[in-house]
Amino acid sequence: MKVKTRFAPSPTGSLHIGGVRTALFSWLYAKQNNGEFVLRIEDTDRERSTQESVDVILEGMAWLGLSADEEPIYQSQRFDRYNEIIDQLLEQGDAYHCDCSRERLDTVRQEQQARKEKPKYDGCCRQRTDVNLNEPHVIRFKNPIDGSVKFDDIIKGSIEIANRELDDLIIRRSDGSPTYNLTVVVDDWDMDISHVIRGDDHINNTPRQINLLKALKAHIPFYAHLPMILGDDSKRLSKRHGATGVLQYDLDGFLPEALLNYLVRLGWSHQDQEIFSVKEMVKLFSLEQVNKSPSIFNPDKLLWINQEYIKMQNDSRLAELVKPFIKMLGIDLNRGPELEPVIQLQKERAKTLKDLAEVCAFFYGTIAEYEKKAAKKNLKTKAKKGLQALYKEFESSAWTQEGIKKSIEGVVERQQLSFGQVALPLRVAITGGAPSPGIDETAFLIGRDQVRKRILNAIIFIDQSNPETPN
RNA sequence: GUCCCCUUCGUCUAGAGGCCUAGGACACCUGGUUUUCAUCCAGGCAACAGGGGUUCGAAACCCCUAGGGGACGCCA
Numbered sequence: 071m072k073v074k075t076r077f078a079p080s081p082t083g084s085l086h087i088g089g090v091r092t093a094l095f096s097w098l099y100a101k102q103n104n105g106e107f108v109l110r111i112e113d114t115d116r117e118r119s120t121q122e123s124v125d126v127i128l129e130g131m132a133w134l135g136l137s138a139d140e141e142p143i144y145q146s147q148r149f150d151r152y153n154e155i156i157d158q159l160l161e162q163g164d165a166y167h168c169d170c171s172r173e174r175l176d177t178v179r180q181e182q183q184a185r186k187e188k189p190k191y192d193g194c195c196r197q198r199t200d201v202n203l204n205e206p207h208v209i210r211f212k213n214p215i216d217g218s219v220k221f222d223d224i225i226k227g228s229i230e231i232a233n234r235e236l237d238d239l240i241i242r243r244s245d246g247s248p249t250y251n252l253t254v255v256v257d258d259w260d261m262d263i264s265h266v267i268r269g270d271d272h273i274n275n276t277p278r279q280i281n282l283l284k285a286l287k288a289h290i291p292f293y294a295h296l297p298m299i300l301g302d303d304s305k306r307l308s309k310r311h312g313a314t315g316v317l318q319y320d321l322d323g324f325l326p327e328a329l330l331n332y333l334v335r336l337g338w339s340h341q342d343q344e345i346f347s348v349k350e351m352v353k354l355f356s357l358e359q360v361n362k363s364p365s366i367f368n369p370d371k372l373l374w375i376n377q378e379y380i381k382m383q384n385d386s387r388l389a390e391l392v393k394p395f396i397k398m399l400g401i402d403l404n405r406g407p408e409l410e411p412v413i414q415l416q417k418e419r420a421k422t423l424k425d426l427a428e429v430c431a432f433f434y435g436t437i438a439e440y441e442k443k444a445a446k447k448n449l450k451t452k453a454k455k456g457l458q459a460l461y462k463e464f465e466s467s468a469w470t471q472e473g474i475k476k477s478i479e480g481v482v483e484r485q486q487l488s489f490g491q492v493a494l495p496l497r498v499a500i501t502g503g504a505p506s507p508g509i510d511e512t513a514f515l516i517g518r519d520q521v522r523k524r525i526l527n528a529i530i531f532i533d534q535s536n537p538e539t540p541n
Numbered sequence: 542g543u544c545c546c547c548u549u550c551g552u553c554u555a556g557a558g559g560c561c562u563a564g565g566a567c568a569c570c571u572g573g574u575u576u577u578c579a580u581c582c583a584g585g586c587a588a589c590a591g592g593g594g595u596u597c598g599a600a601a602c603c604c605c606u607a608g609g610g611g612a613c614g615c616c617a
Contacts, residue, residue, distance in 0.1 A: 080617045115616055172615080180612095188543035189613060208615055226546065232560055235613090243615040273545060274612040296546075297612070306610070332553095335566090342565040360548095361554080364610060368552050371567045381580080401550050419579045429578090444577075478576095493576045505578035523565050 071104025074264050077136075078254070080112040081123035084315030085130040088269065088299045088307050091333045095296060097136045098334070098355040106139040108261065113146045114253055134326045135348070135424040137311035143261070145253050152248035155256050155286065156209055156241055163339060164285040165241060168195035169207040190237035197495035207352040209280060211252075219277035224294040225360045226270070229324040231277040236349055239278055255279050259288040267357070270295035271306075294357050297364040307367060323395060323422030324372070328379040334374045337361045345378060377421040385410045388417060388426070406434035407515040413505040415515070432501045433516055437524060440531065441503025449528055450534050455479055461525045462495055469518045475510040499528035 077093040079085060100107035109131065111117035131138070145152075159165035170191075179189040191210070201207055213236045220230040241252040248256075254275075257268060273295050283290050299307050307313045319329055330347055333353055338361065340346070340354045380388065389409045396403065412433050413426070420426035440449060463477040481494050491508050500521055506512050513521050 078617085082617075112617060118616070147568060175615090183542065184542045190543095231544075233543070237613090245615080248614085250614070254617090269611095270546065271611055272617090276617090295546085300610075302552085335553065337553090339565095342555070344553095344566055361549050365554090366552060368567070371553065374567055403551055416579090418581095448577090487594090488576095490576055497577055501577085503577080 071266055073100055073103035074108070075100045075105065075267055076108045076110050076261065076263050078112050079127055081120060081127060082115065082118040084313070085127045086307060086313035086315055087333065088313070090130070090134065090316055090394045091299060091336060092267065092269055092296055093131065093136050094330055094333055095357070098351055099265060099267060099357055102355060105264070106141045107140040109138040110257060111144045112253065113144060114246070114247055114250065114361065116197045117273055126315065126317060133316065133320055136403065143358040148257070148421060149248065151260070152253055152256055156248060156252065159211065159241070159285060160209065162285065164212050164332065165209050166196060166200040166212060167203065167207050168210050169201045169205055188235065193238055203229065206244040208240045209239040211241050213278065213281055214533040219280050221276060221293055222279060224292060224357050224447045226273070226295055226362055233252065236278055239490050250541050251275055251278050251282065253281045258291055259283065259286065263291050265294060267294045267296065270297055285393050285536065289366045294385060296360065297362060299336060300364050302366055310312065316388070323424035325379045325391070327356055330374070332375045336365045354447060370374045373421045380420055380426065381418050387516055388413050392423050392426050395423050396430065399427050399431060401431055403434060407517065410514060415511060417432070419505045423426055429505055432504050437527065438500040440498060444498045446502030448495045448498045448534070449532050451462050451532060453531050456485060456492040457495055457499060457525050457529050458488060460492070461522055464518060464522050471510045471514045478509070494526070496530065498526045
């Protein structure tokens with residue numbers, strides 16, 4: 071059997087983490103079985119579907135690298151096909167016209183709730199033949215009344231739901247448009263979807279869809295219902311509930327592979343392994359091993375994984391990735407050293423690309439202001455002599471890492487100070503107090519002139535902050 | 542309310558009846574390395590929801606209870 075999976079979002083908002091994980095698992099399953107993965111845009115709700123949302127989905131999938139094997143399918147372009155099927159169902163006697171008003175439906179529902187029953191359509195029009203087709207009406211599917219629907223979910227196991235729990239769902243609205251359960255069934259069938267992988271909020275729809283499939287004598291795909299991802303209040307992640315859109319993660323400086331890696335570990339694991347390349351995921355992922363229980367989204371762990379990815383990234387790729395963030399900070403790369411060596415030194419000090427851009431900032435341009443604590447601790451009158459000596463020393467010393475280190479050590483020795491007493495003020499002088507690598511390599515990259523200039527500024531700063539103190 | 546699904550450290554998870562005195566990871570805490578921060582290293586804290594069975598033996602199997610989530614739309 072050829073494996074074919076699909077990701078079928080509705081373009082009614084941002085593409086969030088939950089959707090992305092569903093997409094990822096579907097994609098992984100297709101890839102590992104040499105199958106196909108396709109994207110289907112479920113835009114039958116013309117009221118709420120927007121082009122912006124479609125673009126966000128497309129962009130998000132592209133950013134993540136979850137490529138589809140066919141052009142995306144838009145349900146809004148397949149209405150003829152849906153209508154054909156609805157008419158067929160009508161002809162077969164598996165569907166019927168219903169002109170119940172919304173008011174009546176509401177009343178019925180309320181009564182049922184008052185009786186503590188599950189609200190369902192009562193089948194009022196099921197046997198009627200006198201519905202006026204010139205008046206507004208809908209078409210409903212004749213769901214079987216007896217028996218039950220049973221299916222083996224790859225993740226959840228055997229699930230059985232009695233038909234008496236189901237009602238006659240609307241398959242064509244009064245405006246003539248088809249509804250979700252109908253379109254899903256038709257599309258999965260037409261597209262030859264072998265495995266339906268989706269969130270477990272769809273478990274309840276599955277028996278309805280199977281009944282529809284049976285009425286159409288279509289083959290029934292395998293189902294795999296993924297547990298939900300919940301917010302830290304253990305409420306379901308939804309569009310208005312802490313559900314950050316994927317593109318925001320891009321903007322925040324996350325690597326797509328890191329996001330994918332975090333997501334693949336939500337509900338799935340492979341021994342004690344935490345880091346998986348996309349290649350490894352494809353190889354090792356197993357739908358059968360996906361957990362049944364929901365998991366809570368943990369931003370701290372995402373951050374950790376992102377940091378791991380930043381650390382293992384090669385410097386040239388990282389430099390490319392960080393450039394947009396550098397730009398956003400208004401940093402002019404022409405006013406300092408090459409970016410790559412700077413990245414190499416700073417990459418273990420950043421959890422996101424945004425962080426990375428920030429810690430690179432002091433290499434370019436001048437120090438606008440010192441970090442308060444660092445300045446208070448290190449830019450004191452006591453530090454002035456050392457800085458003055460360094461200023462002089464650096465004028466002519468060899469400008470290599472080694473040479474810089476020797477210069478500092480020379481000052482330390484001559485002034486009978488500890489290494490820290492000299493190096494720390496220097497560090498604050500040239501970095502402003504930002505986290506930075508070894509002082510010699512940092513100074514080396516910043517460059518002789520700039521380092522000396524910054525030392526001078528630090529001395530001025532010391533004088534200004536301690537006007538009372540004589541030299 | 543009804544139906545469906547779920548339940549191991551705070552969080553993600555390992556666990557397929559004896560390997561479990563329950564393992565790993567994030568977070569947190571303590572120490573070490575270090576020239577700041579980070580990295581790195583060593584250590585610590587911390588869980589089988591509760592109750593009944595089944596079994597020589599149960600975190601694992603069954604039942605009940607409790608708790609959580611989902612569905613119950615002319616949304617998807």
